[in-house]
Amino acid sequence: MPKMVTITVDGASIRTPEGTSVLLAALEAGICIPNLCYMPDVTPLGACRVCIVEVVQNGRSKMTASCTLEAEEGMVILAHSEAVLRARRNIVELLLAEAPNSRAIQDLAARVGVERVRYPMRNKDCVLCGRCVRACDEVWQSKSLGFVGRGRNRHVALPFNVRPEFCKRCNACIDLCPMTITPCPGPMTEGAVCGLCASQLTMTENAPDTCVWCELGRGFQCARWQLRGVLDPA
Amino acid sequence: MPRAENPKALASLQQQLKEKMQAWPLRVTLSSGTCGQASGSLDVLNALKTHINDAGLRDKVHLRVTGCHGFCQHEPLLILEPLNVLYCRVTPADAGEIVSESLVKRNVIERLLFHDPVSGKTVRQEADLPFFAKQDRDLMGQNRVIDPLDIGEYIASGGYSALAKVLTSMSPDEVLDEITSSRLRGRGGGGYPTGRKWEQCRAAPGTEHYVICNADEGDPGAYMDRGLLEGNPHAVLEGMIIGAYAIGSRQGYVYVRNEYPLAVHHTRRAVEQAKEYGLLGEAILGADFSFDVSVVRGGGAFVCGESTALMASLEGKVGEPRAKDVHTVEKGYLDQPTNLNNVETWANVPKIILNGPSWFAAKGTENSKGTKIFALTGQVKNTGLVEVEMGTTLREIIFDIGGGPRNGNTIKAVQTGGPSGGCLPVSQFDLPVDFDALTEAGSMMGSGGMVVMDESACMVDVAKYFLNFLQDESCGKCVPCRVGINRMLEILTDFTEGRGTTEQLDLLEDLAWTVSVGSLCALGKTAPNPVLSTLRYFRNEYESHINDKRCPAGVCRALVHYTIDTEACTQCGACAEACPHDAISNEDEYVINDELCRKCGICQEACPADAIRKA
Numbered sequence: 001m002p003k004m005v006t007i008t009v010d011g012a013s014i015r016t017p018e019g020t021s022v023l024l025a026a027l028e029a030g031i032c033i034p035n036l037c038y039m040p041d042v043t044p045l046g047a048c049r050v051c052i053v054e055v056v057q058n059g060r061s062k063m064t065a066s067c068t069l070e071a072e073e074g075m076v077i078l079a080h081s082e083a084v085l086r087a088r089r090n091i092v093e094l095l096l097a098e099a100p101n102s103r104a105i106q107d108l109a110a111r112v113g114v115e116r117v118r119y120p121m122r123n124k125d126c127v128l129c130g131r132c133v134r135a136c137d138e139v140w141q142s143k144s145l146g147f148v149g150r151g152r153n154r155h156v157a158l159p160f161n162v163r164p165e166f167c168k169r170c171n172a173c174i175d176l177c178p179m180t181i182t183p184c185p186g187p188m189t190e191g192a193v194c195g196l197c198a199s200q201l202t203m204t205e206n207a208p209d210t211c212v213w214c215e216l217g218r219g220f221q222c223a224r225w226q227l228r229g230v231l232d233p234a
Numbered sequence: 235m236p237r238a239e240n241p242k243a244l245a246s247l248q249q250q251l252k253e254k255m256q257a258w259p260l261r262v263t264l265s266s267g268t269c270g271q272a273s274g275s276l277d278v279l280n281a282l283k284t285h286i287n288d289a290g291l292r293d294k295v296h297l298r299v300t301g302c303h304g305f306c307q308h309e310p311l312l313i314l315e316p317l318n319v320l321y322c323r324v325t326p327a328d329a330g331e332i333v334s335e336s337l338v339k340r341n342v343i344e345r346l347l348f349h350d351p352v353s354g355k356t357v358r359q360e361a362d363l364p365f366f367a368k369q370d371r372d373l374m375g376q377n378r379v380i381d382p383l384d385i386g387e388y389i390a391s392g393g394y395s396a397l398a399k400v401l402t403s404m405s406p407d408e409v410l411d412e413i414t415s416s417r418l419r420g421r422g423g424g425g426y427p428t429g430r431k432w433e434q435c436r437a438a439p440g441t442e443h444y445v446i447c448n449a450d451e452g453d454p455g456a457y458m459d460r461g462l463l464e465g466n467p468h469a470v471l472e473g474m475i476i477g478a479y480a481i482g483s484r485q486g487y488v489y490v491r492n493e494y495p496l497a498v499h500h501t502r503r504a505v506e507q508a509k510e511y512g513l514l515g516e517a518i519l520g521a522d523f524s525f526d527v528s529v530v531r532g533g534g535a536f537v538c539g540e541s542t543a544l545m546a547s548l549e550g551k552v553g554e555p556r557a558k559d560v561h562t563v564e565k566g567y568l569d570q571p572t573n574l575n576n577v578e579t580w581a582n583v584p585k586i587i588l589n590g591p592s593w594f595a596a597k598g599t600e601n602s603k604g605t606k607i608f609a610l611t612g613q614v615k616n617t618g619l620v621e622v623e624m625g626t627t628l629r630e631i632i633f634d635i636g637g638g639p640r641n642g643n644t645i646k647a648v649q650t651g652g653p654s655g656g657c658l659p660v661s662q663f664d665l666p667v668d669f670d671a672l673t674e675a676g677s678m679m680g681s682g683g684m685v686v687m688d689e690s691a692c693m694v695d696v697a698k699y700f701l702n703f704l705q706d707e708s709c710g711k712c713v714p715c716r717v718g719i720n721r722m723l724e725i726l727t728d729f730t731e732g733r734g735t736t737e738q739l740d741l742l743e744d745l746a747w748t749v750s751v752g753s754l755c756a757l758g759k760t761a762p763n764p765v766l767s768t769l770r771y772f773r774n775e776y777e778s779h780i781n782d783k784r785c786p787a788g789v790c791r792a793l794v795h796y797t798i799d800t801e802a803c804t805q806c807g808a809c810a811e812a813c814p815h816d817a818i819s820n821e822d823e824y825v826i827n828d829e830l831c832r833k834c835g836i837c838q839e840a841c842p843a844d845a846i847r848k849a
Contacts, residue, residue: 047712049713050713063751068556068559083751087751094713094717094748095713097721150710151705151708152708152716154711
């Protein structure tokens with residue numbers, strides 16, 4: 001039996017085994033922390049930084065990704081402070097400017113309240129969330145995919161760019177990719193957010209920090225939907 | 235070679251070596267670190283050897299080849315004893331004269347002495363150099379008396395006595411207490427109290443504890459660690475052995491960047507020799523304590539200087555940082571407790587043990603103790619490695635030690651702390667070098683780079699340079715660092731090419747904040763510092779780039795225009811002939827076609843009448 005600890009997220013006390021990812025503990029308790037690169041049961045990467053939260057310790061607060069943060073007794077987490085919301089919005093805005101045509105990213109942007117994009121749009125087909133790499137490595141034990149290169153040259157690739165024999169053709173990489181979901185029919189104007197799904201947010205108006213099983217979350221494959229076993233996008 | 239079986243044997247070995255050293259009638263010291271070798275010290279060495287042999291002085295002269303002494307501007311340096319004279323910028327052609335005049339006849343060659351450009355005086359002795367006068371060279375000073383390839387010279391100069399003291403008379407807890415009460419703080423940039431780090435590592439449970447020396451120095455314009463590791467590798471090793479004893483470690487690593495071949499070579503040799511002498515390996519100095527060190531070469535990534543990335547690289551994985559919510563002192567290399575310190579931190583340890591923690595704590599400011607080495611570079615008269623007591627002001631370092639601006643220009647700013655640091659303007663030059671004071675001013679002590687800039691530098695361009703560097707060196711794992719730096723650079727490029735808007739300035743600040751709070755590791759968290767500090771102190775330069783489309787320093791090419799002053803022009807046509815882009819034509823008078831002009835400035839150099847203006 002693992003040791004249980006109590007952490008406080010946005011004022012709510014949560015009992016969870018020591019060392020659990022704070023993001024997972026919060027999601028299981030029904031607190032909404034939007035996330036992108038996180039997958040339950042797979043090593044957290046902390047790459048997208050969307051699940052950023054504030055940890056208050058000894059009167060000082062520091063921002064960190066909640067997926068890689070391990071629960072410790074007495075930890076105080078702010079998941080919806082003003083600074084957190086601002087940072088989260090700005091980070092998703094960066095993602096949206098990279099891949100404006102991804103349905104998942106658009107849904108994520110609607111969820112965290114990005115209203116406009118202040119950067120010139122690019123049209124990338126990968127945001128390096130690493131879901132495919134880790135699923136291939138850890139879930140399917142195949143290691144057919146990996147990160148190659150550094151900085152702006154970083155990309156996901158097959159070994160020597162050839163599909164290896166040990167690839168099991170399970171298609172997990174494609175299923176989990178936030179870029180492969182059918183694009184929504186919203187307008188793709190430069191600098192704008194699709195916004196068609198914003199109506200989903202009316203559900204959250206009264207309780208902005210509570211998970212309401214929004215369709216947006218289904219769109220970006222929020223870990224809470226993954227926990228429910230609903231991996232198929234809507 | 236004699237193996238020192240116990241501390242007593244070491245002491246008698248030390249005595250023997252010291253006497254042997256003093257028995258030489260003539261001693262010649264040539265500095266030949268990377269900076270010296272770049273200035274041709276190896277050729278000087280060969281020439282000196284030939285001439286000394288020819289003069290039949292082979293048995294009388296002890297020719298010592300050392301690492302960098304710090305005065306890199308005037309390398310290679312040659313010190314002759316007992317004549318006690320310092321020669322600067324020695325060339326192979328001077329070797330014959332040095333041997334015949336100075337070694338045989340004991341005359342001083344005036345021509346080779348240092349002529350101080352500030353006071354105009356000629357300096358004869360090393361001790362009188364104004365460059366060294368204001369320094370406190372606890373660490374760097376030792377480089378001068380040590381041949382880094384010969385452990386004997388280190389032992390003769392008192393080396394490894396701190397280790398002997400620790401092993402004979404101190405318990406690990408006592409060592410920890412000494413380091414803690416000396417209040418030494420990590421020299422790699424973060425400034426974390428070393429004693430506390432050691433204690434945490436020692437207390438952390440694990441099957442094995444590791445100690446690591448971080449010598450993956452990669453900041454542009456910084457080379458303190460190289461200077462130390464090349465010039466005095468044994469001091470670093472001795473510090474590591476003492477640290478390992480205190481922490482309870484059996485294995486250590488020196489992670490040194492492969493771009494420092496001399497440092498790699500010297501450290502490897504030092505480890506081999508220390509093993510031969512029984513100072514590393516099983517039962518060190520006969521005590522019940524074993525410790526081994528391996529030298530590992532870095533793979534050429536700046537981010538590997540970050541502790542978690544370094545450990546990943548050491549494990550053979552891709553050098554990428556991981557979240558540091560669990561500290562490396564608890565779970566580091568191979569998930570075991572690991573204590574990582576910078577080269578300079580390790581080198582300080584033997585000194586603290588020998589001289590006592592109060593000696594160390596007496597130096598420096600309230601919260602920053604001891605001395606710190608800075609790599610002073612850029613637009614100052616004297617560049618090199620400068621070691622000063624903490625609390626020395628930037629002004630003293632730049633003007634008194636560095637000798638002030640070069641070429642009669644005015645100094646505008648100093649960049650401290652490398653890409654993670656910031657630019658401080660002249661108005662902040664009375665700041666003491668102190669971890670907290672510099673951080674408060676928006677810069678950082680960092681590992682100790684100090685790049686002085688004069689009025690010819692455009693601060694927007696400087697910020698852009700550092701972002702460009704970081705964009706290439708970011709590992710690319712997390713979004714704020716990978717995309718954020720790229721977007722910041724995009725905005726700065728807009729500024730320097732005349733497309734900037736005021737809204738972008740606000741966006742830049744918002745983005746800089748996001749990158750600093752959102753990034754995964756310290757590289758990303760501090761990446762916006764060059765932008766934030768220049769915005770804080772040189773906002774007017776940003777504004778003139780945006781509003782007036784003008785670069786005050788004339789650096790940003792897209793904003794620079796060359797025109798011909800028709801009154802001064804003598805119609806000679808030299809400019810039109812010199813222009814490689816055929817942008818200057820003669821229509822009654824000479825004019826520059828702005829569309830064709832590539833702003834190379836060749837016409838301005840070619841004009842005999844000084845009629846071409848840059849605006």
